[in-house]
Amino acid sequence: MxxxxxxxxxxxxxxxxxxxxxxxxxxxxxxxxxxxxxxxxxxxxxxxxxxxxxxxxxxxxxxxxxxxxxxxxxxxxxLICPRVREGPPEEELYLREQEGVHEDVRRRRRRRAGEKERWEERLQENWENCVELNLSFQDLGDPYQLENFFRILRRLIRVEKLQLVDNALRDLSSIPLPMCKSLNLHRNYLTSVRQLPKIPQIQQLVLSENGIEALGELVLLGATPLHSLTLCRNPCAFLEDYRARVFSCLPKLKVLDGIPKLPEDCVPRSPPAPSRTCTIL
Structure with a gap:
């Protein structure tokens, strides 16, 4: 065979x-x-x-x-293909044909309806009237989420107390917070004071567990009524004469890292005397 x-x-x-x-x-x-x-x-x-x-x-x-x-x-x-199954009735076949013809029309209608619903939701958000707000732990992994988050922050024109803890934020310099008096940015990715939002009325600022290295940039906050600052667990917190240098940049500051201003923090730093000896190890 x-x-x-x-x-x-x-x-x-x-x-x-x-x-x-x-x-x-x-x-x-x-x-x-x-x-x-x-x-x-x-x-x-x-x-x-x-x-x-x-x-x-x-x-x-x-x-x-x-x-x-x-x-x-x-x-x-x-049969070549033994899996013969009962087919749909003629009514359903007709509806499927009509669905294929009008699918684009229905898709456009759904898109317009979705855009209208989103616009109505945005009108109902009413972020402008928020005075105290907590937006911590947002898990902003997608660029769309971050863009929408910044859209909300730009509308906080009356907020006075704002919590933004652990949001992986890197740069907020484009965000104006004209009435903010208390801002918590604990555990984010800020590396410079220049990346802070515009906060002319700030009084309490928390920047712990970020990546701020330079202390000289603190003078940018000198024109604000800042009286409490938290910088612990930043690279700049391990520099020599850390507290004295912070208070020299911010003379009106009263509390640093939860500790009130001490008399020894006001002692001006004296430059080290030049050494005339040579040590050979």
């Missing part, structure tokens, strides 16, 4: 008998399925080679649509 690449079997006498026995009921009937089958069987013969090619059982049905084999007693092993 030999097979061709198309899947038909040649010179299979035993197969011919089984094929005839399996489809005898269909061949004897005068149904449309039987007529199409008889017409297609003659096309399966190869007169040029002189060898009669016996078709597979599934060849009788390969020219039929899947919904035409219903109620014909066809077995699964007689």
């Amino acid at each position: 030999s097979e061709r690449s198309s899947g038909v079997i040649t010179n299979g006498n035993s197969f011919q008998k089984s094929d005839t026995s399996q489809s005898s009921d269909l061949g004897d009937s005068d149904s449309p399925l039987a007529r199409i089958s008889r017409e297609r069987v003659s096309a399966e013969l190869s007169p040029d080679s002189g060898i009669a090619v016996t078709p597979l059982p599934s060849s009788r049905f390969k020219y039929l649509s899947w919904h035409k084999v219903d109620e014909n007693g066809v077995q699964g092993n007689q």
